[in-house]
Amino acid sequence: MVFSPTSIHGCYELSPGVFRDQRGSFVKVFHEELFQARGLASHFAEDYYTLSRRGVLRGLHFQTPPHDHAKLVYCPHGAILDVALDLRLGSPTHGQHVMLELSAEKANMLYLPPGLAHGFYALSEQALVAYKVTTIHAPESDSGVHWDSAGIPWPDREPVISPRDSALVPFDRFASPFKFQSGRT
Template sequence: MIINITELNISGCYLIESPIFSDERGEFVKTHHQEIFKNFGLEIPSAEEYYSRSKNNVIRGMHFQQYPDDHNKLVFCPEGEVLDVFLDIRKDSNTYGQFMSFILNPHNRRSIFLAKGIAHGFLSMKDNTLIVCKTSTVHSPSRDSGIHWNSFGFKWPVENPIISDKDRNLDCFF
């Protein structure tokens, strides 16, 4: 079982594709392997792990934590489907202002590794979608921040999304 890791166009971000082992009992998928991650210089996010369950057409984001509580993040979707979106907000980065998106679901077994200074959000594309995040720092409410979901040029493929008041009132990127 080899985990494939591909560096993305946004500095410090990686697409991780995990193999699946299936038999009469079901399936087995490894979402992270310390030695393989080390070979790519990736800090294993291990300070906190959480999940959210979302209805269809929910947008959550675009979230990040401010320094010194900013974090690397590993994101995967073991149930349902999301359009995972991330934006480089590091002003000193060559990829500042650039964004990318990927479909994550249990069938494609993709995970995304996000570096510190990347705003993250997603669109739930099915009811009862589960997304799991592992982070390198513990959530700090005083450092919790975000960018308005519709302010950085990404075209979300949904009309009338379900959005929290908190996310609806985030500051615009541009």
């Protein structure tokens, strides 16, 4: 597995080995020792997935402390534009984002440390997006910032979004509880 740093500290694009044969492919999405060797979170408390149709935008979501978490995201079916937005006060990349295409074909993944908001836009007819997170979902800590308030160049100005996501606070009005810690990934 190749761990490639993005422009945001602690956020990585991961490219696992893909084993292909006449039956299809096999991909290992997580190996605890590889994550630990790089100082990344390796204890995941929950796994879940979403299924979205083309044009759906989900995000930008996160959990606030004390339930903030690291997240590993991948797209085992279809393709998405995946985004991480740095919310950490004091971070040299505060307010900046990373946008990557994640797809079943590429088998790539995105690792987000605590303090980053996450969202994605479904590019394919259907996109299955899987998440591994280091804390249990806590409704009282579930939060987000409005999808079009942080200068992210989404491919669609009128995506399909949920009522909850349309009501999220704009980035410039979000009082971040996240603090940058250079050693924390």
